[in-house]
Amino acid sequence: MPNNKIGGHYSQAYDEELQQAVERLMQMAQLAQQQLTDALTAFTSADVALAQQVKDFDRRVNNFEVDIDEHCLDILARRQPAASDLRLVLAVLKSINDVERIGDLAKRIAKALLKEEADSRPATSQLDALAEMGQKVLQMLQRALAAFEQIDAQAALAVLREDKAIDDDYARILQHSLSSMMDDAKQISVSMQISQVAKALERVGDHSRNICEHAIFLSLGRNVSHLSDEELQQVVDKKRR
Template structure:
């Protein structure tokens, strides 16, 4: 369904081009979300075949990135957008990079299983900790994408605040992994696998945060990338 906040020009074709940029971004995002979900399922179950599929699927995500970049550059060249239209195109170009990186991180999780099979499997406690963190990360990513799609600065602000819980989960997993390696040398390989997956999830959270910042830039016209959370809140809640 077209977003009523996008377009509004006399040229319906121009409106359609802008909407298509967002639609393609969301299609790419859906692919990377599935890629991430499959990578996590593969690691949790030890499914090497599924992990290999995740790794091979990366080409399709990269193809989407090229297609969206070309579409946005075409808009810039032909339409010479200004104001909110320009912000939309720039925000899509920035977000597509973050979404592509999520795909890369999904591939990293898959490779952690493919390259670490010789070390054995993580304990159930380790898998459970990763599962809790993964659920939070996937929810954060979904909410960030929805905030961007709806150009909803308030929703983006709420999602930004979820990053702290993910960072806390990451710190706990790393601390447990270091303790395991310290007390049992045989756990080094497995603990490094777990740490690598946790780091990938933490980075997905960071990219979700970036997408929220792009949504706020799109909605408020202010780059908030280097502002504190308090300053971002002030930007979002400031009366027009």
Template sequence: MPNSKIGGHYSQAYDEELQQAVVRLLQMAALAQQQLDDAMAAFIGADTELAQQVKDFDRKVNNFEVDISEHCLDILARRQPAASDLRLVLSVLKAINDVERIGDLAKRIAKALLKEEQGNRPQQSQLDEIAVMGQKVRLMLQRALAAFEQIDAENALAVLREDKAIDDDYARIMQHNLSMMMNDARQIAISLQISNVAKALERVGDHARNICEHTIFLSKGRNVAHLSDAELQQVVDKKRD
């Protein structure tokens, strides 16, 4: 795992087992990222074959979650880690849940295309909007995972703040779709389809934000769920005792 801060950062007695947990998490995340990329490409390009592949491969992400969870629980049972070691194991356990949900959301996007009535495609303006939002979400997820691997609280906080832009995109798409449905009843099914994809992307952004919070917890030893951005900044700026 090049450039990772995990190796050598924790207790040497079982550093390899801890690093393996992170390696598997990153492998799982890479698969979920690919699923999301493929789901968006399938939806934008009306590629039903690729969408079916995304749906069928979802089990691989789920299998990773089970494998990593068992690995972490085995570490907890045999090693009874404390302090930073325990935080790492707990952070991985939390992160795999978020990554698994991202895989589920990628499948939801793929299914939105598979359920689409033949010849009933969204307008290009709708596809363009959802493509822009999707690109922001995918970049946010990529950067969130990089921050986790590097245990970089500052970068995690910066990435976490990108969620606001994704929420704004979601609100704008929903408003656009509402206007289209009110102006033309024939647009209802298509607009609902776009809304479902936008909601899935918005939720991926939420899970990327969660991964950033896990990174701050791992780095600073503080549970930061439900804190404001200003409070998060204070936690990140504070040096560890």
């Protein structure tokens, strides 16, 4: 069962500081999500103005990272948190790094369009494949953040398994791009561009998985990095008994 209670201390100010750390992380994540959504829209619709906006928008995400980092360090210095409070602060610090990288990857997608040659637009089928993969990535990210906010290890476990479908999409797009390049040298530029965007989306899936692992750490107090899905299931099931 999820446990989204944060705080519960005699000091209401301390509770508010912990809650603010999570709230600011979610605000930062919303910016990164919008940045990624806009980047995908810009790339698939060849909207250069929107792509430039995504690129310029990246500074706001970076500013959020600095603000949250300073907020968490202030909590560590003044409150000297322990147990679940310390896990919360550490999980937020880890997660803002993943969210910041997601913002960077959105900017990379936008820059792929800005660097696009006038006569090298991808085919509709290629753009459709990227759009489908992008929707899966955005949904995974949204659900990963919800699992973190609710401190729900079971939900986080379910979400991180979605990364396999994203990896499969990436493999199919990459294989199609390689085949296109081999069949027609004129397709090299377009295929490289498609592969670059697909790789960025695949990396967003990886960072979403990381956020799920941070949620499990926050909920259960176990560092589950580098564990297989089967091992993660055992950790979650053991804690539920």
